[in-house]
Amino acid sequence: MARKINEYIIESCIKLSGFLVIIFVFLIFLFLLKDSFSLFGVYPIGEFLFGRNWLPISEPPKFGIVPLLLGSVYVTVGAIIICVPMGIASAMFIAEVAPKSLKHVLKSLVELLASIPSIVLGFIGIVWLGPFLRNTLHLATGMCGLTGSLLLAFMALPTIISISEDALVAVPNTFKEAAYGLGATRWQTLWRIVLPSASSGIIAGVMLGIGRVIGETMVVMMVTGNSPVVPKSILQPLRTLTATIAGEMGETVSGSEHYFALFAVGLVLFIITFMINLIADISLRRARR
C-alpha cells in the first residue's frame, strides 16, 4: 500500500513537471500580451505597427516599431546572405569531402565556435572588426549594420553546419551507390542526389540559425550603433528589436507607457521567432521520416 502511494506521488510529480513546461510558455506569452495590451489601451496599435518614429522620451512619445523592425531585417538578411551558403558548403565539405581524421578536427572547431559567449564576439566587434571595416570601407563609423551582420553570421554558422551535416550524413548510402553505379562523379552525386535528399534537414538548420540571428541581443547592441532611425543602408548605424529592449528596459519606470511599449516589442519578437521555430520543427520532422 505504501508503495502504491509512493508510486502515485512520484507519477504526479513527473506529470506536474511536464505541465510546468507548458505553464512557462503560457506565462511568458501571457505577460507579454498583458503588458502589450496595456500599451494598446493608450496608444493606437496601428501607429505602433506602422509608425516610422521610435521616440520614447519625446513629448508626446512615439512608439513606431518600423525603424526597429527594419533594423532587425537588415542585419538578419545581411547575416543570412553570408552564413547560409557558407554554412551549407562547409557542411557538404565535412560530410562528403574531408578525410575522416580532418572531419573530427573540423567538427570540434565548429563546436568551439558555438560555445564562445556572444558577449565576447561583441567585444571583438568593438575593438577589432568595427574599426577594421571603417578603415577598409572608408565608413563614417564602424558601428553599423554590416558589423552586426558579419558577427551574427559567424554565430549562426555552428547551428547551420551541424544540423545540415547531420542531414547529409543521414542520406542512405544506397542512394549514393546507385548514382556511382550509373557513372556519376562524387560531386554530381553530392550535388544532385545527396543535397536534394537532405533538403528538409538543411532547411531546418537554416531556420534555426535565422532564429538565433533575430533573437541575438548583446552583439547587435554593442556593434550596430544604437540608432533607432529607419536605416537607408546596411552601412549605417541602426538598432534592432532586441537591442531596443536591452538598452531601454533599465531606464523605464515599470508601468509606464514606455515600459509597455517595450513589452509590445517583445511580443513581436516572440511571434516572429515562434513562427521560425515552428517551420524548423516541421522540416525536422519531415527530414526524420
Next chain:
Amino acid sequence: MNAAKTYEKVAFFVLGLAMLLIVAPIIMTIAYIVKNGIGAISWEFITQAPRNGMKEGGIFPAIVGTILLIIGTMLFSLPLGILSAVYLVEYARDNLFTRLIKLSVVNLSGIPSIVYGMFGYTLFVLFLRLGTSILSGSLTLAIMSLPVIITAAKQALEAVPASFREISLSLGATKWQTVRYCVLPHAVPGILTGTVLSLSRAAGETAPILFTVAAFYLPRLPHSVFDQVMALPYHLYVISTQVPNMPMKLSFATGLVLVALVFLMNLVSAILRAHFRKKKQW
C-alpha cells in the same frame, strides 16, 4: 568524363575554401583573445575585487557570481528537465497534453534570450517580489536552459533498449521502479553531457541577467540568494561599453577568463561523453 572530373575538383575546392573561411576566423578569434588577455591574467586578477572604478584589481566577485548562477540554474533546471523528459518518454500517451508539452519545448528553445530577461524581470523580480537577486537570475536562466536539458534527457532515455523495461516489468517491478532502477541509470551519461553543455551556455549569457541579477559594480561577495552579484559576461559588457578609458588588457583578460570557463565546461562534457561511451554495454 574528364570535364566532369575537372568540374568536381573545382567544386570541392570551393567547398574547402568555404570551410577555410570559417575555420580561420575561429582560430584567429581565440588566438586574438588569448594573445591580448594572457598578459593581464595573474593570481591577483583572479582572486581580488575590482578597484578604482573597475580600472584596477581583479574580477573575483564576477567569477563567484557566475559560478553561483551556474549552480542555481542547475538546481532548478536539472530535476525539472529530467522529470519532464521521463514523462515524455516513459509515461506520455499520444494525446493533446503530450503534444502541447512538445510544442512548448520547441517554443521555449526559440525564445530570444532578451525575452527571457523581460519575463524574469516581470515574474520573479516584480510580481513574486524576489528583487534583482541570485534567485531571480537563476530561475530565469533555468527556464532558458530547460529545452536543451529536456531534449538531451529525452534522447538519452530513448536510447535505452525497450528490452530493459520489459524485463524489469516482467519481474513485477512497478513502472516507477523500472524507470528509477533500469532506465535512468543508463541514461545518466547522456543527461549529464547535455546538462553541462546547456549550463555552459547559461554561464555565457548576458541578456537574461541584465535586469534580473547582474550588478554593475559590487566589489564584495553576496550574503544570501536575495543579493545581487556581478557576473562575468555582464562585467565584460560594462567594462567594454560603459567605462571610459578602461585599460584594454583588463577587458581582454575578462573575456579570456569567460571563454576559458565555458571551454572547460565543454571539455568536461566531451570527456564525460567519451568515458561513458567506452563503458556502454549494449
